[in-house]
Amino acid sequence: MIARYTRPELTRLWSDDHRYDIWLRVELAVCEEMEAAGTVPRGTAAEVRSRAEGKLSAARILEHEERTRHDVIAFLTHVEELAGEPARWLHLGMTSSDVLDAALAVQLCEATDQILEGIDKLRAACRRRADEERATPAIGRSHGIHAEPITAGLVFAGFFAEVGRARRELVAARAEIAVGKIAGAVGTYANLDPALEARALARLGLQPEVVPTQIVARDRHAAYFSALARVGTAVERIALTVRHWQRTEVGEATEAFGKGQKGSSAMPHKKNPILSENLCGIARLLRGYAQAAAENVALWHERDISHSSVERVIGPDATGLADFMVRRAAGLVDGLVINRERMRRNLDLTGGLFFSEAVLLLLVRKGMARQAAYELVQRNALQAAAQIGAPSIPSEKSFRVLLTEDPDIAAKLTPGEIDQAFDLNHHLRYAGAIIDRALRDQEENRQ
Numbered sequence: 190m191i192a193r194y195t196r197p198e199l200t201r202l203w204s205d206d207h208r209y210d211i212w213l214r215v216e217l218a219v220c221e222e223m224e225a226a227g228t229v230p231r232g233t234a235a236e237v238r239s240r241a242e243g244k245l246s247a248a249r250i251l252e253h254e255e256r257t258r259h260d261v262i263a264f265l266t267h268v269e270e271l272a273g274e275p276a277r278w279l280h281l282g283m284t285s286s287d288v289l290d291a292a293l294a295v296q297l298c299e300a301t302d303q304i305l306e307g308i309d310k311l312r313a314a315c316r317r318r319a320d321e322e323r324a325t326p327a328i329g330r331s332h333g334i335h336a337e338p339i340t341a342g343l344v345f346a347g348f349f350a351e352v353g354r355a356r357r358e359l360v361a362a363r364a365e366i367a368v369g370k371i372a373g374a375v376g377t378y379a380n381l382d383p384a385l386e387a388r389a390l391a392r393l394g395l396q397p398e399v400v401p402t403q404i405v406a407r408d409r410h411a412a413y414f415s416a417l418a419r420v421g422t423a424v425e426r427i428a429l430t431v432r433h434w435q436r437t438e439v440g441e442a443t444e445a446f447g448k449g450q451k452g453s454s455a456m457p458h459k460k461n462p463i464l465s466e467n468l469c470g471i472a473r474l475l476r477g478y479a480q481a482a483a484e485n486v487a488l489w490h491e492r493d494i495s496h497s498s499v500e501r502v503i504g505p506d507a508t509g510l511a512d513f514m515v516r517r518a519a520g521l522v523d524g525l526v527i528n529r530e531r532m533r534r535n536l537d538l539t540g541g542l543f544f545s546e547a548v549l550l551l552l553v554r555k556g557m558a559r560q561a562a563y564e565l566v567q568r569n570a571l572q573a574a575a576q577i578g579a580p581s582i583p584s585e586k587s588f589r590v591l592l593t594e595d596p597d598i599a600a601k602l603t604p605g606e607i608d609q610a611f612d613l614n615h616h617l618r619y620a621g622a623i624i625d626r627a628l629r630d631q632e633e634n635r636q
Contacts, residue, residue: 194471195509196516202299203505205247211292212264213241216279218392219287219371222385229278237279240272261285282373282380286492290405291369293504294395297413300508301363307515308356308420312349314522315427316628319345323624326613327441327532328543337543338536338613340620341441341527346627348427348522353630355416355423362416365409369395375491376401402491407482414475414482414503417511421475424518428465428472431521435462440531445524464521471514478507539577540587545570547610548592548602555601565597 190200201207217238223229245267253263261280269276280288323342328335371386373379376398378386386397398405434442444462446452452459481503485496536543545566552562573588586594589611593604609615 190505190509194513196303196512198303199300199505199509199512202296202303203509205251206245208292208296209245209247209250209264210242211295212261212288213245213268214295215288215291215369215389215393216268218389219281219283219385220279221392222389223278223281225388226382226385229281230275233275233278236275237268237272241268241276244271259285261288264288283371284374284403286404287369287371287373291371291390291393291395293500294367294369294405295393297366297504297508298363298394300512301359301366304417304420304508304512304515305356305359305363307512307519308352308359310519311424311515311522312352312356314519315345315349315352318342318522318525318527319349319624319628322527322529323621324617325527325529325532326536326617328536328538335539335543337546338616340617340624341529341532342624343620344430345522346624348423348430350627350630351423351426352420355420358419359416362413366413367395368398368405368409369393370398370401370405372398372401375403404488404492404496407486407488407496410500411479411482411486414479414507417507418472418475418479420511421472421514424514425469425472427518427522428462428468431465431525432462432469435460435465439535441528441535443526443528444521445526464517468514468518468521471510474510475507475514478503540573540589541611542570542574542588544588544611544616547612547615548598548607551606551610552598552601557601565595566592569595569598 190203192200217234220229220234220237224231224233249270250260250263250267253266254260257263257266262285265276265280268279319342321342322345323340325341326338327341327344329337329339369390370376371381371389372383373381383397390397400406431442431444433439435444443460444464446460451457452461481499485499488496549559549562549566552565553559557565569591570588573586573591576586589607592598592602592607598607
């Protein structure tokens, strides 16, 4: 985990101290259920808890691990140092992965709750911007080229909806990952009891693996990290849009720029979309971690250890980065400076070329064959487009004027009908309804 891209809450969650505390919780949960079943003396868990809880030393455990080359044995050795004789009842019939996988599930669930909190902040920011900009006209683009009008509010409503879908997938992945196993060496409960397992895991907020081996099946983890990657791509789409908006030639929105902030060590005039660029980079990492998790699914027989080193990296890193990025994205959207005047200027840049479809449809309704109508509109549109950005031409005429002067079009459409086709309000008449439809889904997307 890199401190630059990790909040302290996530750093603490993946710390050695917190991990060992969860290991102790797992052992004590099993011990308490064994006490209830009569296989361990009453009061054992309470005695161990009073002597060891809050007193574990990560440094001491790592010192033992240097000698034993086994993390769980090192942990149990240290607990025995603290708790004495009662600690001999811990880990009865269990294998290391019973502790490790249950603890990993707890950590992933805790991390997910932090990420979901950040996602809700991001969606709230997108919702607010969708409302604020619902009537702000802008040009929609396909292939990066001017297409037809939209509103800035529609863009934010799209972000809101997409992040909501990613949230639903992450919630489902949290449920799938909230699974452990207390089933012994190869998952057959040779020295344990499935009923005891269920009760012990319930104490930790987990469900039992359906068919345990020595480990919890790693397809669950693959689904989880895939869900994190989807969150990343949803954020990346927001960031990529902001990067385009902030280009000098576009100028439709910019990231907030704080007092004293600098854009370039060489060029004092620069304001760069650094937050958005950072988020695009983090999204690439999350997709990479999803690939690594997929590679962890196929293990030899009842398990091998090839997944372990991967998870020690991707568990903390992926959750830490996802948590960081959704909160950074929330701040990005909240602080975004919208240039409505520039949006309108860009919309008007082509002199109404984006009304070409409306003219085409009018000609079709007047009885023209579609392809013939298309060619008529296109020849005027291309002539008008050729003048955009060119030096002043004495004969320069707007798209609308060219249409009215085209005898083939004039034979079908009156100037008044052409004017009707150039109606921005007609194009955007459903924008508010689309935004409302997206925002109404908020509660559904929280499920």
